[in-house]
Amino acid sequence: MTNPLFYAKILLFGEYGIIENSQGLTLPYSFYKGCLQFSQLQTDFEKSSNQSLKKYAEYLANIKIPQEFKIDIERFIEDIDKGMFFDSNIPQGYGIGSSGALVAAIFEKYSLIKRKPESISKDELKALKKVFGLLESYFHGTSSGVDPLICYMNLPILIENKESVNKVALPENEMGRGAIFLIDSGKIGETGPMVQIFFEKLKNEGFRKTLKDEFIRYNNACIDAFLKKDMNPFFRDLKKLSYWVYEHFNPMIPESLFKAWKRGLDTNAYYLKLCGSGGGGYILGFAQDYDKAEKMLEGFQKEVIYRF
CATH class of the missing domain: 3.30.230 (Ribosomal Protein S5; domain 2)
Incomplete structure (x- = not known):
C-alpha cells in the first residue's frame, strides 16, 4: 500500500x-x-x-x-x-x-x-x-x-x-446493551494549559497523596477489570474514578458537560471521564444500558466506539 x-x-x-x-x-x-x-x-x-x-x-x-x-x-x-x-x-x-x-x-x-x-x-x-x-x-x-x-x-x-x-488484546467487541462512547464537548481543547494546571496541583502534597492513593488505584483497577471483562467491579471502580475527576479535575471538565457529568454520577445511568487532557474536545462515556444513557444525554453529539 x-x-x-x-x-x-x-x-x-x-x-x-x-x-x-x-x-x-x-x-x-x-x-x-x-x-x-x-x-x-x-x-x-x-x-x-x-x-x-x-x-x-x-x-x-x-x-x-x-x-x-x-x-x-x-x-x-x-x-x-x-x-x-x-x-x-x-x-x-x-x-x-x-x-x-x-x-x-x-x-x-x-x-x-x-x-x-x-x-x-x-x-x-x-x-x-x-x-x-x-x-x-x-x-x-x-x-x-x-x-x-x-x-x-x-x-x-x-x-x-x-x-x-x-x-494487549481487548475483550471481543459484542453488540450488547453496554457501550463506550465519545461525547463532543463542542469546544477545542488545548493540551498545554490543562497540563500546566495539573503540574500546579502536583505541588500540593495533599493532591499528590489523593492522586496516588485514589485516582491511580481506581484507574488501574478499571483497566484490570475491563481486560478481564469483569463488568461489575469495572463499573464500581469507574464510578469512583469519575467522581474523583469531578472533585479534583474541575477545570479539565468542559463547561458544557459539567451538569451531565454530575447527572451520570447521581443516576448511575452512565459515567463520564476525560479523553486525553480535557478542557474541550471529546469526553468518554460508559454505560451498561446505552439506550437509556443516550436518551439522558439527548442534545449531545455522541459516537459509540465499543459495545459489550
Missing part, C-alpha cells in the same frame, strides 16, 4: 495518571484517519498542511535521532517541495491523536530501517515510544510518545508504567 492510513487513538484510561506512573490503556479508532498525499496544493487546507510539514522538517533536521531510528530528512523535504501534505479528518484539539497519526505516518514512510509492527518486541516498543516522544515534542512541548506509538502499531497498547508498554 503506497499511502497507508494511520488511525486516531483513544486513551481509555490513564490521562494524567501516566505522568505519575499509573497504567494506561489506549486503542486505535478507525473512524478518523490520515495519510500522506501529493497534490497541486490548490486548497487552503493542503497549502497549510504543506507549510506545517516544512516547519516540522526543520525541527527534525535539528534534533538528534538515535541511529537505529534515523529518518531520511532529505527525501522528506524533497517530497514536501513536490507538494506533499497530510490528508486527515482527525480533529485537532480533541484528544484523539491528530499529531500522533502525522508522526507515525512520517516515521513509517521515511525511517531508514523498516519494521513490521506485528513483529516488534516489548523492548523495541519501549525504545520506539522514547523516539516517538522526541518526534512529537515539536507539537506539545513534551510528549510521552504513546500517541504516535498507538497510531504506528495500530494495536491496543497497555501502558504498564512510565517506561514499559506492551501489546
Whole structure:
C-alpha cells in the first residue's frame, strides 16, 4: 500500500495518571484517519498542511535521532517541495491523536530501517515510544510518545508504567446493551494549559497523596477489570474514578458537560471521564444500558466506539 492510513487513538484510561506512573490503556479508532498525499496544493487546507510539514522538517533536521531510528530528512523535504501534505479528518484539539497519526505516518514512510509492527518486541516498543516522544515534542512541548506509538502499531497498547508498554488484546467487541462512547464537548481543547494546571496541583502534597492513593488505584483497577471483562467491579471502580475527576479535575471538565457529568454520577445511568487532557474536545462515556444513557444525554453529539 503506497499511502497507508494511520488511525486516531483513544486513551481509555490513564490521562494524567501516566505522568505519575499509573497504567494506561489506549486503542486505535478507525473512524478518523490520515495519510500522506501529493497534490497541486490548490486548497487552503493542503497549502497549510504543506507549510506545517516544512516547519516540522526543520525541527527534525535539528534534533538528534538515535541511529537505529534515523529518518531520511532529505527525501522528506524533497517530497514536501513536490507538494506533499497530510490528508486527515482527525480533529485537532480533541484528544484523539491528530499529531500522533502525522508522526507515525512520517516515521513509517521515511525511517531508514523498516519494521513490521506485528513483529516488534516489548523492548523495541519501549525504545520506539522514547523516539516517538522526541518526534512529537515539536507539537506539545513534551510528549510521552504513546500517541504516535498507538497510531504506528495500530494495536491496543497497555501502558504498564512510565517506561514499559506492551501489546494487549481487548475483550471481543459484542453488540450488547453496554457501550463506550465519545461525547463532543463542542469546544477545542488545548493540551498545554490543562497540563500546566495539573503540574500546579502536583505541588500540593495533599493532591499528590489523593492522586496516588485514589485516582491511580481506581484507574488501574478499571483497566484490570475491563481486560478481564469483569463488568461489575469495572463499573464500581469507574464510578469512583469519575467522581474523583469531578472533585479534583474541575477545570479539565468542559463547561458544557459539567451538569451531565454530575447527572451520570447521581443516576448511575452512565459515567463520564476525560479523553486525553480535557478542557474541550471529546469526553468518554460508559454505560451498561446505552439506550437509556443516550436518551439522558439527548442534545449531545455522541459516537459509540465499543459495545459489550
